[in-house]
Amino acid sequence: MTPRSREAAVRAEVDGVSAVRAVPGPVIDVRPEGDRAVVRVRGDLDLDAAGPLEQGLRTALGSSVDGVDLxxxxxxFCDCSALNVLIAARHRALAEGKTMELRASAPTVDRVLDLTGTRSLLAGPDGATEWGGDGEALRELRVEVVQLRRAMQTRPVIDLARGILMASFGLGSEEAWRVLVTASQYANTKLHHLAQDIVSTAEGGEPREQLRDQLAAAVARVRAEST
Structure with a gap:
């Protein structure tokens, strides 16, 4: 079942008032909890879900005093389009003097965060680094800026590579993402590096035999897991 064929809702509870609006995408529940807002997501987070996810996070930030717990x-399912929304919301929270922290996540989310090196951006108190003065704060800020830029820059090439795999092998969106993840594990390389190789090959570059073998093995594995 594709994201467009599902009906979902964004439910926001602000000051005890609950509102439900039908939108395409996952189910996103926003509820207050003290000075913070809790955002609970159920379903797939892909390109079609970016709008509802952004709306839910904006609602949560606007209704909270200290920030948002995810x-x-x-x-x-989670891809780089959803990660882009999460990072943008994190940046917006910081600009408002708030925090956005990941409290619980599924393995699908963990894979995206680990492959893109952005997990620390959503770390809660247990994973956060204490800032020990102006020099340490500046170093932490620089690291965050680098991670933000990397995630924003790598999203287009990863999405393009996924589209190439979908067209080349007749895969669905989720299957193409799983092929990318699996092939990157076979190659022991970052996801965006593998994606760039796929895009370069599609644009007329000489395909590496190793890349062909890794993709073929990943496609075979994903198809076997889907049967």
């Missing part, structure tokens, strides 16, 4: 344990 519960992504119910996410069945």
């Amino acid at each position: 519960d992504l344990s119910g996410v069945g």
Whole structure:
């Protein structure tokens, strides 16, 4: 079942008032919890879900005093378009003097965060680094800026590579993402590096035999897992 064929809702509870609006995408529950807002997501987070996810996070930030806690344990699929929304919301929270922290996540979310090196951006108190003065704060800020830029820059090439795989092998969106993840593990390389190789090959570059073998093995594995 594709994201467009599902009906979902964004439910926001602000000051005890609950509102439900039908939108395409996952189910996103926003509820207050003290000075913070909790955002719980169930379903798939892909390109079609970017709009509802952004709306839910904006609602949560606007209704909170200190920031937002994320519960992504119910996410069945997550790609770089959703990661882009999360990072943009994190940046917006910081600009408002708030925080956005990941409290629970599904393995699908963990893979994206680990492959892109952005997990620390959403770390809660247990994973956060204490800032020990102006010099340490500046170093932490520089690291965050680099991670933000990397995630924003790598998203287009990863999405393009996924589209190439979908067209080349007749895969669905989720299957193409799983092929990318699996092939990157076979190659022991970052996801965006593998994606760039795929795009370069599609644009007329000489395909590496090793890349062909890794993609073929990944496609075979994903198809076998889907049957």
